[in-house]
Amino acid sequence: MATLTYHGHATFSIETDGGKHLVIDPFFGDNPSCETSVDDVSADFILLTHGHYDHVADAVPLAKRTGATVIASHEIAKYMEGQGLTTSPHHIGGGVQYPFGYVKMTPALHGGMLELPGGEAFTTVPAGFLLELDGGQRVYLAGDTALLMEMQLLKGRVDIAVLPIGDRYTMGPQDALRAVEFIEPKVVIPCHYNTWPPIEQDSAAFATAVGDRARVEALKPGATFHF
Ligand code: NI
Ligand code: MN
DSSP states (O other): OOEEEEOSTTOEEEEOTTOOEEEESOOOTTOTTOOSOGGGOOOSEEEOSOOOHHHHTTHHHHHHHHOOEEEEEHHHHHHHHHTTOOEEEEOTTOEEEETTEEEEEEEOOSOOOOOSTTGGGGOOOOEEEEEEETTSOEEEEOOSOOOOGGGGGGTTSOSEEEEEOOOSSSOOHHHHHHHHHHHOOSEEEEESOSSSGGGOOOHHHHHHHHGGGSEEOOOOTTOEEEO
């Protein structure tokens, strides 16, 4: 059994069946919906979808303390190497086998600036991740993205889809519903909403709209999901 913990906004940690700790888009200290201190988080691998501050804010200190490997696009990996971190670069469409499973980097339609000190030279494309974990679970983390036709390629390949619903910067609930129709996951975990007023959304209304297409697990920050 694997455990996913939602830390609010778009920050998640996953403990796999094999006991590896993954952290996705670490944004703890400045995240208004997060009550967890980054100092209390375990990490063997840190996955970064893109360089916006609300996805990478705590990546460097977390990786330095834990020695975790940073999985990110080539350009963000270059920046992280410059910070003295261990990295595993990917690019869109490329997968790598890790001790916890297989990770493929998927497309996302969004901005690509790396919003960390000195990061201006490391502009890159944003991404999502498709994970095939050691326990057999298939998890799609869409990242910050618009609805993509490419999501249709994921149909039947995803058990759990983590989708942004906040609107304004990413898909809103209506397009996230279309993403559910494209992907046909068993479970949908909404994210990237209610962190600040401009991305307030009603996750219960989203769950009602999804209906019997999938089970919506609208996790409160700090809540866990076992799968
Ligand atoms: Ni972003
Ligand atoms: Mn974001």
